[in-house]
Amino acid sequence: MEAFEYIRAESLGAAVVSGSKSATAQQGASVRFVAGGTNLIDMMKLNVERPKVIVDINALPLDTIVPTPAGGLRIGALARNSDVAHHPAVQKDYAVLSQALLSGASPQLRNMATTGGNLLQRTRCVYFRDTAHGCNKREPGTGCSAIGGHNRMLAILGTSDSCIATNPSDQNVALTALEATVELRGPKGERSVPIHDFYLLPGTTPQRETVLEPGEIVTAVTLPPPVGASLYLKLRDRAAYEFALASAAIVMKLDGGRIRGVRVAMGGVGAKPWRSLEAEKELQGKAPDAATFRRAAEAALKDARPQSENGFKVELARRCLVRALTLSTRAA
Amino acid sequence: MATKTPELDAVSGPEAEGQPEQASPETTKTATTGPSQRLSRRSFLSHLGAAGLVATAPPLLAATPASAAPMEQAQEPAAAGTVPLTLRVNGQAHKLMLDPRTTLLDCLREDLELPGTKKGCDHGQCGACTVHVNGRRVNSCLSFAVMHAGDEIVTIEGVGQPGHLHPMQAAFIEHDAYQCGYCTSGQIMSAVAVLKEPVGPSDDDVKTAMYGNICRCGAYPNIVAAVQAARRGI
Numbered sequence: 184m185e186a187f188e189y190i191r192a193e194s195l196g197a198a199v200v201s202g203s204k205s206a207t208a209q210q211g212a213s214v215r216f217v218a219g220g221t222n223l224i225d226m227m228k229l230n231v232e233r234p235k236v237i238v239d240i241n242a243l244p245l246d247t248i249v250p251t252p253a254g255g256l257r258i259g260a261l262a263r264n265s266d267v268a269h270h271p272a273v274q275k276d277y278a279v280l281s282q283a284l285l286s287g288a289s290p291q292l293r294n295m296a297t298t299g300g301n302l303l304q305r306t307r308c309v310y311f312r313d314t315a316h317g318c319n320k321r322e323p324g325t326g327c328s329a330i331g332g333h334n335r336m337l338a339i340l341g342t343s344d345s346c347i348a349t350n351p352s353d354q355n356v357a358l359t360a361l362e363a364t365v366e367l368r369g370p371k372g373e374r375s376v377p378i379h380d381f382y383l384l385p386g387t388t389p390q391r392e393t394v395l396e397p398g399e400i401v402t403a404v405t406l407p408p409p410v411g412a413s414l415y416l417k418l419r420d421r422a423a424y425e426f427a428l429a430s431a432a433i434v435m436k437l438d439g440g441r442i443r444g445v446r447v448a449m450g451g452v453g454a455k456p457w458r459s460l461e462a463e464k465e466l467q468g469k470a471p472d473a474a475t476f477r478r479a480a481e482a483a484l485k486d487a488r489p490q491s492e493n494g495f496k497v498e499l500a501r502r503c504l505v506r507a508l509t510l511s512t513r514a515a
Numbered sequence: 516m517a518t519k520t521p522e523l524d525a526v527s528g529p530e531a532e533g534q535p536e537q538a539s540p541e542t543t544k545t546a547t548t549g550p551s552q553r554l555s556r557r558s559f560l561s562h563l564g565a566a567g568l569v570a571t572a573p574p575l576l577a578a579t580p581a582s583a584a585p586m587e588q589a590q591e592p593a594a595a596g597t598v599p600l601t602l603r604v605n606g607q608a609h610k611l612m613l614d615p616r617t618t619l620l621d622c623l624r625e626d627l628e629l630p631g632t633k634k635g636c637d638h639g640q641c642g643a644c645t646v647h648v649n650g651r652r653v654n655s656c657l658s659f660a661v662m663h664a665g666d667e668i669v670t671i672e673g674v675g676q677p678g679h680l681h682p683m684q685a686a687f688i689e690h691d692a693y694q695c696g697y698c699t700s701g702q703i704m705s706a707v708a709v710l711k712e713p714v715g716p717s718d719d720d721v722k723t724a725m726y727g728n729i730c731r732c733g734a735y736p737n738i739v740a741a742v743q744a745a746r747r748g749i
Contacts, residue, residue, distance in 0.1 A: 186596055189615035189661050221657045224618070225638050237615065239662050265651075269713060289727025290712070291705070292639055294651045295658065423726040 184227050191239045192216075195368055195400070201238045203370045203398025210321060210390040216240050216400060218261055219295035221288070222304050230314050231305075231321055245299075245402055248272070254408035257366075260299030260401045264354065265290065267298060277406060279413035279432050283357035283450075286417045289424055299401035302355060302365065302381075303393065306348035307426055309333055319345045320389040335492040336426065339500070340484075341454035346389030347490055349451060350382065351426050356450035357415055359458050360432035361406050369399035378404075382455035392455075410444045411436030412514040416507040417450070418499060427451030429500040431507035435466075437515040442466045442475075447508075449483065452500045459483040462504065471512040473505070480504040600661050604629065605673030615661050620644045622660035623670055631671035631700045635729070642728035645701040646670050652708035654727075671700035674707060683707050683745045690741035694732035702728045706742045718743065 192198035198216065205214035215234040217223055218241060226232040246261040248270050256272055267273055268284035288296060310316040310328040317325035329337055329347050338349040355378070363378045376394055383391050395401075417430040430450035436443045445466045449457040462483035469475045480501035487497045597612040602622065609627055620637075623629045623646070632655060635643030639657040646655045647669040675681035683706050686692070693699040705728045714724040721742050722735070730738065 184616050187615060188596075189598055189659070191661075191664075217659070217662065219657075220659065220662065221639055221654070224657045224659065228638065237659075241662060289639075289642065289654075290708075290724060291642060291645055291652050291654045291727045292657075295653050423723065 184230070185233045187234055188236045189239065190236060192243060195243055195245075195402070198238055198240050198243065198400055199368060199370055199398045201236065201398075202400060204236070205397045208395040208397050208399055209392060212397075214238060214397075218297040218300045219263070219292075221292050221296045222300060226305060226312070229312055231312055240400065246297075251405060256406045258298050258404045258406070260297060260302075260366075260403055262298045264288070264293040264296045264298070264301060268293065276409035277357075277361060277413060279360055279415045279434060280354065280357040280406075282415035283353040283417075283430075283432060286415060286427075286430075287353040298354070298404055301352055302358075302401055302404065303395075304350070304352045304355070305392075307351045308337060308348040311348060320348055320385070320392075323388070323390050329490070331491055333492065334490040336428070336451075337490060337493060338454045339452050339487040339489045339493060339496050340449075340457050341384045342488055343385045343387065343389070343454075345387050346385035346454070348385070348389065348454065349426075350453060350455050351451075352456065353415065353417060353427065353430060353450055355382075355456040356430055356432045356448045357413075358404060358406075359448035359456040360413065360434045360446045362446065364405045364407075365401060366403040366405060367395070367399045368402045369396055373402075375405070378456070379458055385454050410434050410446070412511060414507060414511045414514055416503060416510065418503050419451075429496055429503040431500075431504045433507050433511040435508075435511045435515050437471065437512065440470055441468050442471055443468070447479070447483065447504065449500060449504065452487075452496055459504075461485065466508070471508070471515075473509075476505045476508040477501075479508065598661055600664055602627070602660060602663060602668065603666065604668045605670060611660075613660055615659060617660045618656055619646070619648075619658045619660045619663060619668070620655035623655060623668075626660075629670050629672050633697055633700055635698065635701075640729075641698070641701075642705060643698050643701040645704040645728065647704060647708060650711070652705050671704060674703065681707060682748055683710070683741070686741040686745040686748070687738075690737045690744060691734075692737040692741040693730075693734050698728060698730045698732075702730065702738055706738075706745065709742060710746060721746075 190201055202214050202216060205212045213234055214236040215223055216238050223232060245259040247259045248262055249257050251257050258267055264284045268281045274281045308329055310318045311321050316328040319327050327346055334347060337347045358378050365376045365378055365381045367374050381393055411434060413434040415432050417427045419425040419427050427450045429452055432448040434446040445463050447459045447462040449459060462479040465479040465482045483504055484497050484501050489497055597614055600611045600613050602609045602611060604627060611626055620632060620634055623632050632646055633643040635641035637656045639654045644654055644656040645652050648666050675684045683703055687703060705725055709724045714720050718739050721739050
C-alpha cells in the first residue's frame with residue numbers, strides 16, 4: 184500500500200474542501216473519503232486504489248435514520264448496514280432493503296459498512312482487482328481482460344465493448360426498486376439525484392461509475408413513502424457470504440386483483456443496479472399470474488448480451504424474476 | 516467428553532502465550548524477551564528468524580554487526596509520516612506513533628503485542644481478525660488503526676484469561692470446537708457478540724450469525740454446539 188496523508192474531518196464543510204482537491208471523484212481519485220473502509224482499504228491493499236489523502240468522515244453526524252415530512256425515510260450516509268437492516272421502520276415499510284442488506288457480506292462487515300459506502304461499492308471483477316491485467320475501468324485504455332476471459336460472474340445488461348463489470352451491491356438493487364434519492368453535498372452546495380440517474384453505464388468511460396464530482400460527498404439516501412409489499416430474492420453459488428449471480432428486488436401492490444405500483448430491479452446481471460421499466464410495463468395493471476410474470480421476465484432480459492462464460496445468467500435471471508414476483512404476490 | 520486440556524493455547528489461539536492480563540505494552544515487551552519467561556512459540560519463532568537471517572546472510576553483512584545496529588535504532592524515533600494516536604484496548608490506553616497505513620489488526624498484533632487476534636486472508640473474507648469496537652464485532656484487517664481514536668476495542672485477550680475464562684471460551688473447550696485453532700479467537704469474538712445480537716434460537720440461526728468466520732478444519736458442528744451451550748448457560 185502506498186503512503187497517504189490521514190485527515191480526520193471535523194465538519195462536513197471541511198470534508199468537502201479536502202475532497203475537492205482531487206481532480207476526480209472517480210477511479211484514480213487522489214483524495215478518498217473513508218467511512219467503514221471495508222471496500223476502500225481492501226482495494227488499497229491491492230493497489231487498485233492509491234489515494235494520496237484519506238479523509239476520515241466517521242466523526243460527522245450523518246448516521247441518523249429519520250422519517251421525512253413526506254412520509255418517507257431519510258437514511259444517513261454513515262448509518263451502518265446492520266443498523267439499517269434492523270431498523271424497525273426499514274423492516275416494516277421497506278423490507279426489500281433489510282432483506283438485501285442481510286443477504287450481503289457478513290455480520291462483521293455489515294457492522295462496518297455504511298449506506299454511502301455501499302452505494303459506491305466497486306465491482307468484484309477479478310481483472311479490476313488484479314493490477315497484473317488490463318482493465319479499462321481501473322486504467323483506461325488498457326483493454327477489458329474479462330471479455331473472453333473469466334466472466335462467469337459478470338454483467339449481461341448495460342455492458343459495453345470497454346467493460347462488462349457487474350455492480351456487486353445488494354443494497355443498491357433494493358434502493359433502485361424503492362426509487363431512492365441520493366443526497367449530495369459538494370463545493371457548489373447540495374443536490375439530490377434519483378438513484379436511477381446516479382449510476383453511469385460504462386460506455387467508453389467505465390472509469391466513471393457515478394455522477395459524483397470532486398469534493399461531493401453522499402450525505403443521505405431518502406426513500407419515498409412506502410408503496411406496498413416488497414421483497415428481495417438473491418441467487419448465488421452458496422447460501423451465504425457470496426455475491427449474487429442474479430437477484431431481484433420487487434415493490435408491488437395488489438389492488439382488486441391487479442398489480443399496481445410495481446417496481447422491478449435486478450442485481451448480479453447489470454453494469455449498474457438494473458431497473459427494468461420493460462418488466463414493469465408488462466406487469467402494471469395485469470392480474471398476477473405465471474404467464475404475466477414470464478412475459479415480464481422475457482421483457483427484462485430481451486437486451487441481454489451474455490459473454491463466453493455467463494450465458495446461464497439469462498435464464499437464471501428470468502427465473503429469479505418470476506420466482507420473486509410469485510413470492511411478492513403472496514406477500515402483497 | 517472433552518479431549519483437550521483447557522489451556523490458554525487452545526482458547527485464544529496458538530500464539531497467545533501466558534501474557535499477564537492488563538499488562539502494559541512495556542511489561543509485555545519485557546516479559547516476552549526476559550530471561551525468566553518460558554519459551555513461547557512466538558518468541559522462539561522470532562529468535563529463530565533472527566538466527567536464520569545471520570546464518571544465511573552474506574558474509575560481509577554477518578561480519579559487520581556494527582552497521583546493523585544503527586539501522587535498528589533508526590526505527591525508534593518517529594518515522595516520517597507517522598501520526599500520534601491513543602488507542603484504548605481491553606480497558607487500557609496506549610499512546611502510539613503509527614504509519615496511517617497500519618491496519619487495526621497489525622497494530623494489535625505488532626505494536627501492542629496482542630497476537631491472539633489472527634491474520635487470515637487480510638481482506639475481510641475469513642473473520643480470523645474479528646475484534647469488538649464499541650461492543651460490535653468487526654474485521655480489524657479492513658480498518659486503519661488511526662480511525663479508532665476514542666473507540667473501545669476488545670480483543671480475545673480482553674474477553675477472558677486462564678483461571679477466569681469467558682463462558683464462551685469454556686464452551687469452545689468443552690465442545691472441542693476447533694482443530695488447528697487459528698480461526699478460534701475470531702470465532703469466539705463473533706460468538707460473544709452473538710450473545711447480544713438479535714439472533715434466533717435455532718442451530719440454523721447460529722450458523723447464519725456465524726458465517727462471517729471461516730474454519731478450514733471444518734469444526735463447524737462443534738462450534739455451533741459450543742455457541743448454543745453458551746447461549747443456554749447465560
